[in-house]
Amino acid sequence: TIAKGIGRQGKEECWLIIAAEPGARLGIGFDADLDEAAMRAAALDGSIEHLLTWHTVAPGDFFYIPANTVHAIGAGVGLIEVQQNSDITYRLYDYGRPRELHLEDGVAVSKGERYARDRWHKSVAPRSSQQLVDGPLFLLDQVAGTPSPDIAARYPAALLVIPREGEVEVGGEAIAPGGCALVTSLADVRFADNGICLLARGCADAA
Template structure:
């Protein structure tokens, strides 16, 4: 079985017809997402690139506990974003400027004023945001990012700028946290440094600059993990994994990292 993950290009009305290298969009296609298909050996995580030319909907995701309580199984969704490109006015909406109850949020979602209640963050390459379940969020126009998430497709759309798509206000208000985003979930990641970006409770994510240190090898050595090069290449067995692609490693010793490269590596943790 190949270590290289299959790629799926997903067309979106808010996507782009011109993508940054190494990606290319076929003529007439507006590509918004590029997925690395989760392998059967590691189905818990989904990694994708997202490229926006328009703002995405204001939305929220439930937690595992909430989906289990509804009989939907373990379908919660926590995610994180690493910004890889940003136009000068690019921004993300995450959380709110103040505390609001569900009735206020429902009213704001219906009349569109929820945009003004949200906390908007100007972004640049290297900015990193963890998005816990229940956090109301929106990706603005002119953003390119890598998203690492629980592999779930449950999204509750609260506001969509007048687009003719279904909203999920009852479900969304039941899980949305009407509160400011916590600073602890946001950092700026140096381009050339080893950084632990996420350490549980659902998954771990590290940026490796060059060859990994012993601590990273110990933490990831217990099971399969995903490799996403951002500069240079990594080799899993005999296969090269380059920027724009991703791979699955069964063991840490199976990966040869580029001493002049950089990678993200991700692994689920817990049950």
């Protein structure tokens, strides 16, 4: 699906690749700048798929997707998506499937621009603690084992815990990879010494 998810000022999101078949790709941004008329025409005739920049991916690739960036997930990609709190997505093109499109709203807010991969992409070591997003709309960290004091200080209140490897325990309940838990405090979470998980929270001053 080629889609642009937004709120009134746009929706920021990010993708951490956890599995990828050989040649798996993400479409983010365009090979050349498009104006609204060209984007609308490309969405109508299906050529928009071929105008996107397709990035070959591997496990550990991390992409931040700025608001109003047109993007698509290709076949053979497994990823974890974390985003600014928003329930709006504008779909420009859907490969002929019968889901609703939002062409005029989507074209109006989407940027027909190249994706600045050098700025927005990083590699994440598989068994490391690493800060992935540092606001202003949300925070995201990968944690190996129990969070260090500096990471814990970023999560003083409610947060999401997303296991990648190994289980975490919340209130006596095991949360396995593929699951997610909303907790009121890090003190409510028991981390496996050999586990890997993501921590995420929205920022209080986010619009």
